[in-house]
Amino acid sequence: MAGRSVIRQNKSDYYKEEVKYAMCKIGDIILIERYKDRGRTLRRHSFVVVDDKDGEIHGLPYDMVCNVFSSFKNEEQRKRKLNYPGNFPIANEDTHTQPDNGKSGYIKTDQLYFFNKNKIEYTVIGNIQPDILELVLEFIDTSDFEEEAIIDNL
Amino acid sequence: MSANLKPIKRLDMEKLKSRITKVISTEEALKDVEPMEWPEEVLSGKTKVIITRRK
Numbered sequence: 111m112a113g114r115s116v117i118r119q120n121k122s123d124y125y126k127e128e129v130k131y132a133m134c135k136i137g138d139i140i141l142i143e144r145y146k147d148r149g150r151t152l153r154r155h156s157f158v159v160v161d162d163k164d165g166e167i168h169g170l171p172y173d174m175v176c177n178v179f180s181s182f183k184n185e186e187q188r189k190r191k192l193n194y195p196g197n198f199p200i201a202n203e204d205t206h207t208q209p210d211n212g213k214s215g216y217i218k219t220d221q222l223y224f225f226n227k228n229k230i231e232y233t234v235i236g237n238i239q240p241d242i243l244e245l246v247l248e249f250i251d252t253s254d255f256e257e258e259a260i261i262d263n264l
Numbered sequence: 265m266s267a268n269l270k271p272i273k274r275l276d277m278e279k280l281k282s283r284i285t286k287v288i289s290t291e292e293a294l295k296d297v298e299p300m301e302w303p304e305e306v307l308s309g310k311t312k313v314i315i316t317r318r319k
Contacts, residue, residue: 136272136274137272139313139315141302141307145290148290148291150291152290152291152294153294153299154299155294155297155299155300156299156300156302156313160275161274161275161277163274163277165277167281168287175275175277178293178294178297179300180297180298180299180300181298181299181300181301182298183298187298200315204315204316204317205313205314205315205316206313206314206315206316207302207303207305207306207311207312207313207314208303208305208311209303209305210303211300211301211302211303211306213300213301215300218297221288221293222280222284223290223293233307233309235302235306235307235309235312235313236306236312236313236314236315237312237313237314237315238314238315239314239315239316239317240270240272241317242315242316242317243272244272244273247272247273247274247275248273250275250280251275251276251279251280254283255283256283256284256285256286257280257283257284257285258284258285258286258287258288258293259281259284259286259287259288260287260288260289260290260293261287262289262290263290
């Protein structure tokens with residue numbers, strides 16, 4: 111069902127899963143489970159929330175803006191991807207999971223995904239620490255590369 | 265006030281929107297994007313992803 115997010119909490123020996131209306135903030139890492147009524151199924155991608163204020167684009171209201179968080183297929187692709195000016199590298203050592211996923215990646219900051227949280231399903235799976243988030247936001251703010259907008263989920 | 269409580273400087277979305285030159289579909293945007301693979305523990309909610317200080 112669209113318009114809901116799944117938020118899971120772990121408290122030592124107590125595991126609670128609850129489904130509630132979307133709540134997330136800047137710096138959260140989310141996994142989009144389902145996009146707006148789309149015939150073809152897209153793979154589950156991770157995104158970083160870079161803005162959580164309401165706004166409007168092309169006459170359409172949004173309440174969340176994200177960048178996709180991607181990994182590399184191989185070393186050659188890693189070199190190629192990191193040549194793009196809009197890709198912000200994230201080393202494996204920067205990412206903490208248990209167990210370690212062993213993957214480096216990048217945040218693709220030259221594409222802005224505008225979302226209406228009521229029209230997608232997502233899970234909050236983690237967050238970026240404030241000091242790194244500040245670097246990412248500063249990188250976006252002070253760069254001058256062109257941006258592409260994705261608004262078909264509004 | 266602790267440094268951790270320092271408010272995050274938000275993006276100026278109006279300024280950022282002025283840099284938008286093209287609107288593309290989700291499908292097109294994701295076509296060359298390799299999804300990050302997470303351990304089952306992350307997907308099940310038993311542990312979280314945390315991106316921390318770069319080394």
